[in-house]
Amino acid sequence: MTGNIASRLETGTPFLKDLIADINSGQIKVPQFQRQFVWKEEQALKLLDSISSNYPVGSLLLWRTKNSLAVERNIGSFKLPETDDMSPTDYVLDGQQRLTVIYSALGAAEGKDGFDAVYDLNEQSFLEAPGEFNQTQFPLRIIYNTTKLLNFRSGLVSYPNAEELQRRLDGLIDVITNYRIPVVTLKELTVEEVCPIFERINSSGTRLSTYDLMVAATWTENFDLNDEAQKIAASLKPKGFDDIDGNTVLKCLSAIKHKGIKKEQVLSLRNLSKEEMDDLVEIAKSALLKTVDLLKTDFKIYSWDFLPYEAIAIILSYIYSKRKSLSLEDVRRVRQWFWLSSFSERYRGASESFVSQDLEAIDAFVVNGEEPRKSFGSIPSTSSFKNLSFRSNNSRSRALIIVLALKSPKNITNGAIIDPEIALSNYNKKQFHHIYPRAHLKRIKAPGEHNSLANFCMLAASENNSVSDDHPNEYLPKLARELGENAEAVFESNFLPSPSTTDYSSLNYEEFLEARSELLLDAISRLAKGFSI
Template identity: 50%
Template sequence: MSPTNYVLDGQQRLTVVYSCFGAPEVETGFSAVYNLLEEKFEEFVEPDPYKFNLRNIFDTTKLLNFRAGLISHKDSAVLQQRLDKLVDSVHNYKFPVVTLKDLSIEEVGVIFERINSSGTKLSVYDLMVAATWTQNFSLDENVQEILLSLETKRFNDLEPNTVLKCMAAVNSASVKKKSIFELRDLKEHEISLLTERTKDALLKSVDFFSNEFNVFGSDFLPYEAQLITICYVFSVFKSLSSSQAIKLRKWFWQSSFGERYRVGGENFLTNDLESIKKYLEESEAIDSMDFGALPNARDLEKIQFRKNNSRSVAYTLAMSLLKPRSIVNGTAVELQQSLSVYNQRNFHHFYPKAHLKRLNNDDNANAITNIIFLSASDNISISDADPVSYVSDCVSNLEEMTDDVFSSNLLPAPSKFDYTQESFESFISERAKLIEAYIKSLIG
């Protein structure tokens, strides 16, 4: 076998042991043989009268037939002795066994975490894969099938645990651990059916996110909980009415800007699943449900633009709906490239950081109120220029389009805001008011 060293986790080790010693001879997967002539293990390539297939080591008939076939070799006695030694070492290998009775799957997981030699920590997903595995069914294969179906939507990098929570939500409107562990009680055909339902709901969810909010990849999803919630919604409602779609849009923006899922665990989200279902079913006023407190203008002045900040992500998505145009030349900013990954070159500090640093005024340079969309080439052309000079150039280039272009970026209109005279602080304050009003319009 190759001298290359491989590091395998616990599940992979068991898979290799099974594939070598327990799998049927005709089953695909890794298969090993013992070369009796050279006394070494090798990967199975094709049948050989002097290479014993380890998959037959517990099959008495095949073992004896192979042993008898060695008689034709001139050193048959030596080869048979080597085979007997191999069989004896495997058949008489002693495994320490501890039988645990009447323990929950969570308790078994804790015990495993304490005694496994590699220090591997089992997740809920790992426990579920192990608990539901049969010769004909693998939960992991079903989850990977769902993830593969999301590949073209750029959502295939979701954590398997997230998919498992979606399955639990679809099955029982709950993401509590108890509900997740209850999935192992489903019959094989029931969990296969659940996999299909979850896949269908997730595909609809991803389409909804991309069509309604320009979420072109999982990186631009403010919260995992939002995907689970929408997946649950599409498993309950096969299609949405116009009023239900409006309510869902309100819920998304309010839960994002209101940081609904910043804190709160499985019970919190489970309760929200029931709330959102009731919210969509009843013909009540759209603003009758509270899904988080919105930031006001003063809050917006302080929020920093960071990848892992839900309000930053929500701000970016909300801005994209305005179809912003370049303040340099008025051309449309290419959004899908910017929103499919965090392409920092497509985000521009309106007051460049280097410029603010020269003024010793860069403490709030990364505020979302100082961030706009801009193509990489236009970003480079502005570089670290003072807005007093480059905004004047932009106004000259844009001419009568100036106010419209600035408005598409939620920037104060140059016809009403004198960029040559106003300070960075006054710009931040004025733009925060515009953003606050825009967020309210998205929800109201």
């Protein structure tokens, strides 16, 4: 954090009662973030137990600003009060769920909706408030109501262990009413200054993002970024791509508008009017529809899971925002960039600045048809390719799967055509098979990478167990014989060396990797030049 920001940072340790009062007055509000994680009752009860034990429960991070953010009223079963707008307001950036539990359990009025808890003085434990509770279960919502608190305490005298129950109640009240939570308040920082701080917050296990902040910073009451992102997702649903990430949508919008996805470019979208945003969203929707059509038809990609990099979707959406359709030459250029980028791991850990530079290069190369201004990478050599390990979350592995699908593979077990849409709609390990089984390779202590990219083929899940960990020098010749005159076509469809010129009965693993790597790289080289297989 820079010195300038540090000078606008305020720390304090308020009592819970003070925080509750600030929520009731509208001084503290919870921004409307689209969160994937919502606390359950069990987590809320554990928080109350930690407070009653005087354990630290973490600090709160507030942002004091005159910016008007959309605010959250309900988080799951937890309710927050309706309040008038105030300026400036303290918006909760971190700790919103802890604070919501504290308010709902200790600050909300009796009978109001939301999480309600009691402390069982006999069991010495917190419980979600039952419909009817006995007189030894202390309702936490009256803890700051002196009259009701004293009446409850007096009612305990009718119990044989009244003195012990009152002692436990007094101890609970003493801890909770004197409990303090560290609070850090960022004062009058701009959205641009808050964003990098905001993105690093991860104390609850749910990573917040620029998209979350932009959702809260709505343009007008009639424009909700999250609603618009959901509309884009809904338009992609018939094509199976509706699980597009909100951050990806935001970057596509920035790419289309600014030809870049740098933080300041993304944040500057807030300066657009509702009408400008409406138009931009429509352009993005159309561009993304064309993007997924290209992914399905030209690359056999049927879900975001198999896209090597998010940057590819962003750049393709930019291309289609500039061109209503792509010519054969345009597609050839897209292929060059796609395959070189994927197999060279171009966007691995790439910054927004790097992707923005590539948007400029792609604009010249594809949109304007100019000669490439830069290299988009290179494909691996045979020696390096055979040592690359297959991992589902790796761009080269995903790219290899796409290459295999483009070949219209047939099951090596029976010659039946494999439906790539089924295999590539979502990642399923059963759709892919080690040609030289790992158990066998481990058993004979074979040298080389046992999980090599070159050791995988597509195989329908129903056929996967039929090979198991059989000896490849036995099962491969056997399959070739059983396939008969179809053997050449089936093996060729899987980039396997021809059974008529290869002695699979004696082919060792190193020899197999070398031969298959060359076949795969021949195809990849062709794709990287813009041609089809």
